[in-house]
Amino acid sequence: MSRFAYVNGRYVRHAEAAIHIEDRGYQFADGVYEVCGLRGGRFMDEALHLERLERSLAELRIAMPVPVPALRHILREVVRLNRISNGLVYIQVTRGVAPRDHPFPATPVPPALVVTARRLNEARIAAAVEKGVAVVTMPDIRWARRDIKSVSLLPNILAKQAAREAGAYEAWLVDPQGFVTEGSSTNAWIVDGDGRLVTRPATCDILNGVTRRVLLEAAKAEGIEVVERAFTPEEAKSAREAFISASSAIIIPVVRIDGAPVGNAEPGLLTLRLREAYGRVGHLT
Template structure:
């Protein structure tokens, strides 16, 4: 079955989708994006994702390309055309097409919008949850505003490639003070020796993940204590559990870091409880 995409007012075959060579997203990574999970023909946590999109656009001063209701309509149509019941929908907004110049175009040009979608096999995710993943630590060399969800992801690309070459599935960024920030494409959590669920505060050093936010609601419902604080690599390696969260991974256990086994080397009960309860708490918007 052919895939379809939305590009600046047109639904086109995915293989034929293209943007102008002077689109500022292509030239400068002058763009932001969002990824939403689709589960059982529902978009998960759509309102929070679009709230974050609005914040990202505001932080880099891009005018939204259309009202929210119209954008949601496009997302639904892309999902329907691609027959996605379980998978993901991706949207990217750039500052638009203009002559190459570092400063903003004058007069302001219309923002560009691309929306794509694809199916993902729930059985593949289930196998990862059951086995857990391996990770490696890398120095955090990203820019100082990773709280803005921009497409400027080259450090993340290089970090995850390093992880792949080491036989791992995720890279864990570590700041100059030796504290963990987050994963290459995920937020990171530990269950400390006291049984508290700990994650880095959502300052400029990490992305305020939507799954991260909903997970806090889940933890509150389950009566699990959550603490936002910095923690070191050493504390992470001694934790009772380590797991990562993201829109398409939800809550994925990490069983080995830098070749060191975490706890007993198997996914822990806290991650399991959170994953089991997650979709009962998360917002679900029908396609």
């Protein structure tokens, strides 16, 4: 079946979708993106994703390309055209097309909007949840505004590739002080020796994941104590449990860090409990 995309006002076949060579997203990574999960044909936490999109754009002084109600309509039309029930919808907004020059265009140009959708590899996610995954740690070399969901992802790509080459599922990034910030495309969590859920606070050091926010809500509903603080790789290796979170998979247990087992090297009970709790708290529209 042909895939379809929305590109700057037009629904086009995915294979034929294109942007101008002087789009500032292509030239400078001058833009932001969002990824919203789709389950049973319904959007997961859509309002939170659109809220974060607006915030990221405001931080970079890029205007919303279309009003939010129009964007919601576009998302649903892309899903309908692609006949997707369980998958991911990508939204990318850049500053637009202008002659290549580092400062913002002297004359404002319309922001560029691209929306695509694809199915999830549900079998791969299910296997990862059932068995757990390995992560490796490496230095965090990203820019200082990780709270903005920027399309500039080269350090993340290098970290993810290094993880793959090490036989791991994900890379956990470590700041100069020796604390884990987050994964290359996920948030990082542990369960400490007292059974408390620990994750780094949402400052400019990490992206405040939408799934992260909902999991904090789910933990509160379940009566699970949460501590928002930084932790080291050494603490993570000696933790009861560890996991990663993202819109694509909600929660995936981490059973090895740098080759060392976490707990009994199996998905933890609190991790799986919290994954189930997400389904009761997550917002479907």
